[in-house]
Amino acid sequence: MSHWLIVAGSARPLAQACVDAGMSCDVIDPWGDSDTRALARRHARAPFGADGFGSALPALIGRMQRESGWDGIVAGSGFEACPDALDALSAFAPVLGNDATTVARCKDPAEVAHAARAAGLRSPDVRLHGALDGDWLVKPLGGCGGLGVRAAHAGETLPAGHYGQRRVDGQPASVLFLADGQQARVVGVSRQTPGSSAGPYAWCEATGDLPCSPASTGLIERALNALSAVLGLRGLNGIDLVMSADGDPVLIEINPRPTATMMLYGHRVTGGLFAAHIEACRGRLTQVNPTARPVKGLRVVYAPHDIPVGDALRWPPWCGDRPPAGSVVAHGAPLCTVHADADDGAAASRLLKRRERDILDMFGFNPEVGQMMTTVFS
Numbered sequence: 001m002s003h004w005l006i007v008a009g010s011a012r013p014l015a016q017a018c019v020d021a022g023m024s025c026d027v028i029d030p031w032g033d034s035d036t037r038a039l040a041r042r043h044a045r046a047p048f049g050a051d052g053f054g055s056a057l058p059a060l061i062g063r064m065q066r067e068s069g070w071d072g073i074v075a076g077s078g079f080e081a082c083p084d085a086l087d088a089l090s091a092f093a094p095v096l097g098n099d100a101t102t103v104a105r106c107k108d109p110a111e112v113a114h115a116a117r118a119a120g121l122r123s124p125d126v127r128l129h130g131a132l133d134g135d136w137l138v139k140p141l142g143g144c145g146g147l148g149v150r151a152a153h154a155g156e157t158l159p160a161g162h163y164g165q166r167r168v169d170g171q172p173a174s175v176l177f178l179a180d181g182q183q184a185r186v187v188g189v190s191r192q193t194p195g196s197s198a199g200p201y202a203w204c205e206a207t208g209d210l211p212c213s214p215a216s217t218g219l220i221e222r223a224l225n226a227l228s229a230v231l232g233l234r235g236l237n238g239i240d241l242v243m244s245a246d247g248d249p250v251l252i253e254i255n256p257r258p259t260a261t262m263m264l265y266g267h268r269v270t271g272g273l274f275a276a277h278i279e280a281c282r283g284r285l286t287q288v289n290p291t292a293r294p295v296k297g298l299r300v301v302y303a304p305h306d307i308p309v310g311d312a313l314r315w316p317p318w319c320g321d322r323p324p325a326g327s328v329v330a331h332g333a334p335l336c337t338v339h340a341d342a343d344d345g346a347a348a349s350r351l352l353k354r355r356e357r358d359i360l361d362m363f364g365f366n367p368e369v370g371q372m373m374t375t376v377f378s
Contacts, residue, residue: 003041003068005061005093008076009048009144012321013263015039017274018074020266026068028060030078034324042068051142052078058088065092072096074277076257080107081142096281097235098256105231106256107142109163116251119226120219122244123251127164131157136164137201144255146194149201168250170242173210176261177224178280178288179233184224185285186217187273188265191345192240196302198332205352207297207345208264216249227254235281236262236273263339264296294341297348301336301356303329304365313362318355335359 004025006014011029018025019039027040030048037043044064047054072094079086083103089095098106105111109126116123132138132152140148140162151167158164172192178185189212193205212220220241227233231254238259240252262273269276269286276286300321307329315322321337329335338355342348360366 002071005064005068005070005073006040006076007046007053007057007061007073007078007089009052009078010260010321011076012036012039013260014074014076014258014274016320017262017266017272017277021272021275023274026064026070028057028064031321032324033320034322035320037324048078050140050148051081052144053082053085057085058091061089061092069093072278074258074274077144077255079103079257080144081140083107096278097258098233098237102232102234103256106233106254109139109141109165112251112254115227115230116223118230119223121223121251122248124166124168126166127158129158130164131155132164135167137167138162139165145203146201147199147203149199151200165252168242168244168252170244170250171210172252173241173243173249174206174259174261175220175224175239175241176259176265177237177239178276178285179224179228179235179237180280180283180285181232181234182225182229183285184221184228184233185288186221186224187236187268187288188261188290189217189220190261190264191349193299193349196300197304198302198334202302203260203300204302205297205299205349206261206264207348207352208261208295209345210243212243212249213247216243216247220249223251231256236277260298263298267291293343295343295345295348297340297342297345297352299338299340299352299356300334301338301359303331303333303335304360306331307335307363316355316358319359335363 002023006025007028011027026042028044028046032045070093073089083100086100113123134154136152174190176187189210190206191210194201196202196204236258238255241249266273309323311325318339340348340351
């Protein structure tokens with residue numbers, strides 16, 4: 001049985017997919033959620049800041065390696081702002097995924113816009129310096145999950161470490177795909193619903209199988225082939241889109257790593273998406289078997305206040321990323337993730353929101369009033 005090290009800002013989707021594929025893993029992430037720990041043979045928490053993993057990561061991997069060898073290392077989020085940190089991982093085991101050069105290119109706003117247009121997709125204008133107006137968004141360079149994204153103030157000058165991207169109206173969407181460095185294969189297109197207490201554009205909800213016209217689907221597939229070849233993308237990756245009012249996909253960002261939407265589509269690939277990621281990194285694309293039902297959805301529940309997690313708490317089975325007993329989830333931080341299956345995306349979204357309310361009610365927070373009623377689990 002192959003054994004992997006998973007290093008990610010949010011590791012549970014990869015760890016779950018690894019175990020579901022009949023493999024085992026050690027995990028390094030910032031959270032130490034109870035269900036992630038249960039999936040891993042060994043777990044370590046790593047410091048994690050605005051720029052992702054810090055300089056302590058190599059030493060942490062080295063200490064873990066003395067007790068466990070790996071077939072390879074799979075990296076998730078947390079390297080967007082510091083892609084060179086990926087090079088440090090290769091000193092311990094082969095890294096399966098995109099290299100530092102590819103990640104850096106995919107997080108360069110000007111290069112992404114140019115590559116998208118060359119591949120046949122529309123992409124909004126970007127600005128790396130100068131003044132903006134209200135039609136622009138301000139985004140952190142190397143950002144992840146929509147954190148720190150906001151509308152520009154009219155006449156403001158771009159702050160250091162940020163770029164401007166012209167705002168696009170329409171339906172946010174995300175495409176999960178496999179790539180072998182030359183070609184791509186779409187796994188699924190999801191509807192995205194951003195916005196939470198963590199910020200107006202923070203990643204929050206995704207439901208599978210966003211309806212797309214045959215023309216849009218074909219355009220996306222051709223563009224992904226071109227982008228994979230130009231950028232050398234390998235393994236599981238994602239792109240963020242806005243489906244404009246006229247139905248055209250507009251590329252917003254490239255996520256050169258497995259994304260959380262892999263939790264929506266694991267059933268579509270024989271052997272699971274973790275194995276498919278490894279195979280694609282090695283140059284072999286796995287066949288994807290699209291199925292219409294059920295439609296799966298997930299929603300991140302953010303803490304409306306600082307929330308202590310007590311020993312007596314019993315999490316429902318449709319809830320993941322569960323913080324360990326004794327921890328305190330800070331205001332605006334992810335409290336957990338709720339999941340739902342339904343006949344269509346609208347029904348899945350309704351169920352996700354109901355389950356979010358159920359979770360908040362467990363902690364004595366009344367979403368209708370917007371305040372804590374009691375501290376039930378402390």
